[in-house]
Amino acid sequence: MRFDICTLFPDMFTSYFSDSILKRAKDEGLIEIRIHNIRDYSKDKHKKVDDTPYGGGAGMLMTAQPLYDCLMAVKKINSGPVVFMTPQGKKLTHTHAKRLAMNNESLILLCGRYEGIDQRIRDLLVDKEISIGNYVLTGGELATMVVVDAVSRFIPGVLGDEASAEEDSFSRRLGGKKEYPHYTKPAIFEGLEVPAVLRSGNHAEIAKWRKEHLR
Ligand code: 4G3
Secondary structure (H helix, E strand, O other): OEEEEEEOOOHHHHHHHOOHHHHHHHHOOOOEEEEEEHHHHOOOOOOOOEEOOOOOOOOOEEOHHHHHHHHHHHHOOOOOOEEEEEEEEEEOOHHHHHHHHHHOOOEEEEOOEOOOEOHHHHHHHOOEEEEOOOOOOOEOHHHHHHHHHHHHOOOOOOOOOOOOHHHOOOOHHHOOOOOOOOOOOOOEEOOEEOOHHHHOOOHHHHHHHHHHOOO
16 A cells, blocks of 8 residues: 655654654555655745735635645556645544555545645545544644554554454454453563462453453
């Protein structure tokens, strides 16, 4: 699955996507992530990418031209939908992330900054709008990282052999509930002991205990 990300802050993505599980997924060719700097597409002599809103109001908007040229260039290499990250979008859920991964459809993710983008880019080029929750961030970059991470976990092979996204929180296997408490060594920490049943080796009792402690 391929993700093309359009942003004014490409450096924000490098450490997140160069670490841990997503790095391995990239190295194994399970996902491909390409970052595109919207500023590179500005035709302004000072590479300007923002301007004041018509009608007045606080702050700046991202102008249409660099966004248009960036998205049109990316659409030539990625045939998937253009997704704009915005607090007004459809809320991302477990099911939604899974569906995006199962469709195995590549995505073009657009990160907004300032007070938003010129509406004509939405009208012309944006296919869907996704939100990671009811709050406003200073930019769409964090929201985009959340989408890429949550979707990638559902791509077969990304989590490795034993682990599966379906064994995690919110999966139906756990009755739609969250999780049971986890413990690792040492057996006693700050006077708190790991429940004896988890150290008993009795798998039936362990399963029973975990079921009783789902929350
Ligand atoms: C557009 C996404 C973009 C309009 C983006 C702010 C929160 C989310 C932005 C706007 C974002 C989210 C950039 N903040 N909840 N900030 O998914 O007002």
